[in-house]
Amino acid sequence: MISDKTVERLSQYRWLLEMHVDAQTINLFSHQLASMASVSPAQLRRDLMAIGYSGSPGKGYMVRDLTESIGRFLDGSKPTRVAVVGMGNLGRAIVSFLSGRRSHLKIVASFDTDVTKSGRVIGGSHCYSQDKLEEIIKRENISVAVLTVPSPVAQSVAEKLIDAGIKGILNYAPVPLKVPEQVYIENRDVTAALEKVAYFARQTEERE
């Protein structure tokens, strides 16, 4: 089993190859890509070996070939169908951020309890009433949800999502969710992230 840190770095390598390598660059040495990603060359080589990829000593990595190899590993054969639940500022930011950005991540629906939002098309996909959560998730064959609902309802909404067949949740609500072991959860609590940055920033200040 490949670790979640490795998956995260692979996603970053691909993004760098796509966005920061100009079209004329055909090959790239491991130390160059490693430096762009701020990891060690050894780390990069280990990550790529984990997906069965290795460069050649004389030429390094072929950019296009490597990009495609990472894609085959990360994306699977069909696009992942995604729903965003909770269309406040954060939900809307995520929808507009992802819309059309990645063909293998397809936001097919969003949900909100606010009736002035549901029924509209927001960022290219239909926003439904939260009452229809289970019906739409099943009908649209959605496997991943981004959760940006208020904390007090996050657990109950997560349970409905899982009952409807969701296998992975990207959770922005600042509450740890209890989910069955086979459901993958990634927590992205803003306050916790900021507390952590503040803590380490203070260590630096105190050393100075």
Add this chain to the structure above:
Amino acid sequence: MISDKTVERLSQYRWLLEMHVDAQTINLFSHQLASMASVSPAQLRRDLMAIGYSGSPGKGYMVRDLTESIGRFLDGSKPTRVAVVGMGNLGRAIVSFLSGRRSHLKIVASFDTDVTKSGRVIGGSHCYSQDKLEEIIKRENISVAVLTVPSPVAQSVAEKLIDAGIKGILNYAPVPLKVPEQVYIENRDVTAALEKVAYFARQTEERE
């Protein structure tokens, strides 16, 4: 040096103690708090030992005492002064999310290049023109920045922030930043997080 994972979990324990323990609960056993946080009791005990806290065998942890101990460790003696740079949907979500939530994290300014936003008060703090970044960061003694600017300008904005004295950056731009070693960076790229969740969700689907 305490690891960033430990700092992240300590922040979560405090949040659970504050939000999910009712006022009548005076003490709590490690297995109870560990279960709320979805970690093992051994992990919880190790994390608390790292900040010099241990419970008593008969009574476990005293809720108020533990909350305060974590606070003394995480927060320092003065509030951390924070700026949000980039006031699109994501920046606004973060400002409204944090405003007044945590007294030790104080958003004192935000910045945007859009002149219709700068000059206004958004979410309780003043929004300035991005031209004034360095001046205001220095004047307001801001040590931490949340970066939600577009990718192509993220590196140059980060450099300005660091020149002005910023010690920690919470980066939502989907680009790895090059910063001096003493500056703490936490990357929170939405696409990378979602790709990771999609990958692990697909593993579950394929097993079923």
